[in-house]
Amino acid sequence: MIVEFFCAPSVNRAFSEETDEELNSLAAEKELLSDGEVSEYRGIIEKVLTTAEARFPDFAADTGTTVNVYLVDNEMIHEMNLSERGVDRPTDVLSFPFLTLREGDGKIDEYDLNPDNGAIMLGEIVVSVEKMKEQAAEYGHGEPRELAFLCCHGFLHLMGYDHEEKKDEEKMFPLTESILEEAGFGL
Helix, strand or coil, X not given: CEEEEEXXXXXXXXXXXXXXXXXXXXXXXXXXXCCCHHHHHHHHHHHHHHHHHHCCHHHHCCCCEEEEEXXXXXXXXXXHHHHHHCCCCCCCEEEEECCCCECCECCCCHHHECCCCCCEEEEXXXXXXXXXXXXXXXXXXXXXXXXXXXXXXXXXXXXXXXXXCHHHHHHHHHHHHHHHHXXXXXX
């Protein structure tokens, strides 16, 4: 699993090559994240996404996968939610798949592979840090668990899972909890 990590307000800037010191100072520009949170959150995200990817060994066995993760504020995710989904409010997580998959299955061709490393480019996950923090307090289970949940949820959407209908929800939510438990973020 390759996680390309981006942080608001500079969402056009990849952080994968930056040092933790540079990450912290850039994130602190907007005070979206405190010192230390960027590296902590990156570790949580990488752990849960790596654990989730392992649930699909036949899918990514040869080349692995790449996911872009954006940590943004409510204002930015609100704009994205409105422009992409027509929903005029902030949300906690959005997923933008690059592939058309159904529950971890689908056709992959050469255009779906990163030319630099051969990894399957799954898509993007956008998390509102503000919503994540609000929900962690509301649900009483802490920010690491909430961030892990949102990233896992987003990853499963990239893999073609949905929860619009009850039968789909009954597949997606237990899988989410199982992945979170294995990654150390269970309830």
